[in-house]
Amino acid sequence: MRPPAEVSVFLLSLLAPGVLYTMNNIPALQESLPMLGMGMVILGSVLLLLLLIAGHKTKVDPLFYVFAEFSFTCMVGLTNALEQDGFISGFMDFYLRMGEPHLSTAYAVMMSYWEGVVHFILFLTIIHRMFSGKSYRSLGLLWTGSSIAHQIVLIPGVVIGKYGSNIRPAFWRNVPFFLVPFWAASLLFSRPRVMPIATADQIAAEQKKSLLSRPADLLLSLLLLAAMAFSVFRGFVVLDCPLDTCFTYIYQYEPYLKDPVGFPRVMMLVFLFYAVPLMTILLYGLQRPGCSWMLDWTLFFAGAMAQTQWCHIGASLHSRTPFTYRVPADKRWPVITLNVLLAATPALLALRCCTNPTYFLKPVPEGQADNEKKKN
DSSP states (O other): OOOOHHHHHHHHHTHHHHHHHHHHTOGGGOSHHHHHHHHHHHHHHHHHHHHHHSTTOSSOOTHHHHHHHHHHHHHHHHHHHHHHTTSOOSSSHHHHHHTOGGGGSHHHHHHHHIIIIIIHHHHHHHHHHHHTTOOOHHHHHHHHHHHHHHHHHHHHHHHHSTTGGGOOGGGGGHHHHHHHHHHHHHHHHHSOOEEEOOOHHHHHHHHTOOGGGOHHHHHHHHHHHHHHHHHHHHHHHHTTOOOHHHHHHHHHTOGGGGOTTSHHHHHHHHIIIIIHHHHHHHHHHHHSTTOTTHHHHHHHHHHHHHHHHHHHHHHHHOTTSOGGGSOOGGGHHHHHHHHHHHHHHHHHHHHHHHHOGGGGSOOOOTTOOTTOEEEO
């Protein structure tokens, strides 16, 4: 009897530390090009094993191979985080030296913890639901938001930061990990969302309410406006705005924003040019009834903001960040509170849309049967 797919993927992922330990002790595999080639061979071998795992299934969702392959790399990330924080040793020295030295930064350590814990749990849950015939679309959208946000900060951050002059061939293994989440997101967004039906009267009654009659939506609107203002402000800060307020903030509250690693600067610009416009659209969706796209984009955005803020908050406090760039002890709680609220606002908005979606549904035609399901 074959074990469940998620168990097989879990066991396969546990091989990652052993592979790293072996490579760390074979000098011939520790040069830049052989390292990149060996990495491709390992990922190809994992894919072949996954084909064997799923071979008895008559029809396998192509995203299974994405989630399972990424599960293996999650264990690589967790191994890196544990080694950089001193819990283990002898696994990543060779890769940091000749592959991706930026992985020793505080930002990369927090990113690796997120991958090794949050993404890994998401992948196993998705695979379980996939082979149980249950919907995993919402969890998939959370992951795509998180993964895309991770990559659009990581890759430019390495290129423009202090590690940009020391890019090795192994760094380019990030390219497929950058492209695949976009492909996965396009698949997930194109699949229909199945929602329990609401009658035309229920939808009409909910959508006639003004914003003042929906206190939760009013609060979320105010939080979105505050998050937009905070994101614009920090964008100006990293763009060297000469205002005294910006100068005071970067030196007395979040000096991490000027860390030469480059990641915080790129993240603030991503917030300014991508997150702020998206929050504007989501704010519109809270005012305009029938915006069914809110049910998907709030999940995507919640995943993106949770990942980026986890990395940003953790890195600004981590011992691997030079002391001069860490959040000052006397300003720690105000800064943490603001950053946590920035991550919590999209999560609360996504929760509101998922738990009570009636306001965002398209009107149901009169006479539709009560036992049907509506797809948006």
